[in-house]
Amino acid sequence: MNSRIIIVNIIRWFLLLFVQIFLLKNMGFYDLSTPFIYVLFLLLLPFGIPNILLYLLAFGTGLTLDAFYDTMGVHATACVVLAFVRISFISISLNRDAIDDPEPSLSYMGFQWFSLYALLCVLAHHVVLFFLETFRLTEIGYTLMRCGLSCIFTLLIILLVEFIFYRRTSR
Amino acid sequence: MRNLWIFISRYNAFFLFIIFFTIGVSLTLKNNAYQRSVTLNSSNEVVGTAYERLNVFKRYLNLGMVNDSLAAENAKLKTSLLALTTVDSAKDTKVIDTITNQQYTYLAAKVIKNSITLRNNVMTINKGALDGIKGGMAVIAPQRGVVGFIRDVSDHLATIQSLLHKDTKISVVVKKSQALGSLVWGDGNFNIKKALIKEVPNHIKMYVGDSIVTSGFGSFPKGILVGRVSKTNVATNDNFLSAEINLFTDFSTLQYVYVVKDKTAEEQKALESLVKPNE
Numbered sequence: 001m002n003s004r005i006i007i008v009n010i011i012r013w014f015l016l017l018f019v020q021i022f023l024l025k026n027m028g029f030y031d032l033s034t035p036f037i038y039v040l041f042l043l044l045l046p047f048g049i050p051n052i053l054l055y056l057l058a059f060g061t062g063l064t065l066d067a068f069y070d071t072m073g074v075h076a077t078a079c080v081v082l083a084f085v086r087i088s089f090i091s092i093s094l095n096r097d098a099i100d101d102p103e104p105s106l107s108y109m110g111f112q113w114f115s116l117y118a119l120l121c122v123l124a125h126h127v128v129l130f131f132l133e134t135f136r137l138t139e140i141g142y143t144l145m146r147c148g149l150s151c152i153f154t155l156l157i158i159l160l161v162e163f164i165f166y167r168r169t170s171r
Numbered sequence: 172m173r174n175l176w177i178f179i180s181r182y183n184a185f186f187l188f189i190i191f192f193t194i195g196v197s198l199t200l201k202n203n204a205y206q207r208s209v210t211l212n213s214s215n216e217v218v219g220t221a222y223e224r225l226n227v228f229k230r231y232l233n234l235g236m237v238n239d240s241l242a243a244e245n246a247k248l249k250t251s252l253l254a255l256t257t258v259d260s261a262k263d264t265k266v267i268d269t270i271t272n273q274q275y276t277y278l279a280a281k282v283i284k285n286s287i288t289l290r291n292n293v294m295t296i297n298k299g300a301l302d303g304i305k306g307g308m309a310v311i312a313p314q315r316g317v318v319g320f321i322r323d324v325s326d327h328l329a330t331i332q333s334l335l336h337k338d339t340k341i342s343v344v345v346k347k348s349q350a351l352g353s354l355v356w357g358d359g360n361f362n363i364k365k366a367l368i369k370e371v372p373n374h375i376k377m378y379v380g381d382s383i384v385t386s387g388f389g390s391f392p393k394g395i396l397v398g399r400v401s402k403t404n405v406a407t408n409d410n411f412l413s414a415e416i417n418l419f420t421d422f423s424t425l426q427y428v429y430v431v432k433d434k435t436a437e438e439q440k441a442l443e444s445l446v447k448p449n450e
Contacts, residue, residue, distance in 0.1 A: 051183050052183070073195050073196065073197070073201075073202060077196055077198075078195075083188070084192075132199055
């Protein structure tokens with residue numbers, strides 16, 4: 001069971017990064033809306049993962065993305081922020097002792113919880129990402145617009161993917 | 172110490188976040204030229220603004236000294252201005268031509284009536300016979316360029332037959348080749364900025380950009396810049412070369428002119444009148 005989770009996550013990591021780097025990197029609507037689907041990997045890490053491991057994975061994933069995007073440290077920082085939001089949100093919204101689901105996915109947690117969870121994490125990630133990329137406050141309107149539109153795009157794809165791999169479970 | 176450790180491990184998510192976030196941002200700043208430059212520049216800006224504020228303060232303290240030096244400079248300038256204004260600049264100025272031993276004097280005069288739109292233009296100046304002006308004297312423009320000849324003289328005023336007149340003919344030379352010609356205006360060209368140089372011998376080569384100066388054979392002193400050749404080989408019905416030139420004189424904005432007094436003019440005229448025509 002444990003090794004299965006690890007293997008699934010490794011496969012997911014490669015798959016998502018592959019799609020992100022080779023497909024979605026070339027996509028975008030007028031430079032305004034760019035999807036960052038790879039954050040789904042961080043969202044779907046199992047509940048029981050230690051914080052330090054989660055941060056390390058987030059940082060490593062971000063650095064890998066940075067290597068391909070030539071933005072050293074930007075994605076890594078954004079992913080760390082996402083990890084922090086993920087930990088905070090889970091600890092606030094769920095009772096730590098009552099968690100018996102393996103991972104926070106749509107199949108286990110239901111649409112309402114998962115969509116809010118994904119929205120908050122993706123929003124935090126995108127805000128940090130775009131502001132670090134722009135790195136000035138003079139174009140704040142444009143940056144915020146990019147944040148919002150990209151957020152919508154990313155969320156849409158994440159929910160689509162989740163519905164495709166939806167497994168009805170007996171809750 | 173133990174409590175601190177418990178505190179840290181309880182909020183380990185936050186502390187780990189701080190650590191990783193710092194690493195991420197420092198990586199960003201270290202490896203991305205743009206982000207680094209923005210950070211450096213804004214910090215420089217902060218420092219610069221602080222120094223500027225300080226400077227304003229310092230300047231305020233130095234105001235007394237600056238004031239004194241300005242006053243001293245003012246006094247100096249006023250003294251030199253006095254030396255300038257007490258001299259009547261409208262008086263005769265002497266130009267001594269040491270080569271031919273001729274002597275010309277210039278008299279500044281103000282143009283009180285100007286005309287440029289007619290075929291034959293005449294202007295009026297505010298100096299007349301009492302200032303020593305006689306008919307036939309040459310008139311030149313302040314910086315460079317010729318204006319015309321004195322036509323009629325009253326006690327206090329005089330009229331100038333300007334270059335823009337059908338009877339005006341000024342003897343000029345091409346500066347490079349010293350080829351003689353005469354400057355006329357009109358002849359199908361009524362642009363006040365252009366004139367024609369005519370009667371240049373055929374073997375002379377003229378190029379666009381050649382300077383034209385007065386020859387010194389008429390009332391004009393030798394070597395006054397008239398204009399520059401703008402078009403060569405203008406077709407005329409004689410056996411001489413003609414060229415179009417751009418005049419240096421701007422007749423439309425003429426305010427002051429110099430009347431050229433020639434000391435030997437009358438002597439020359441008297442002498443030359445002894446030679447009978449068709450002798």
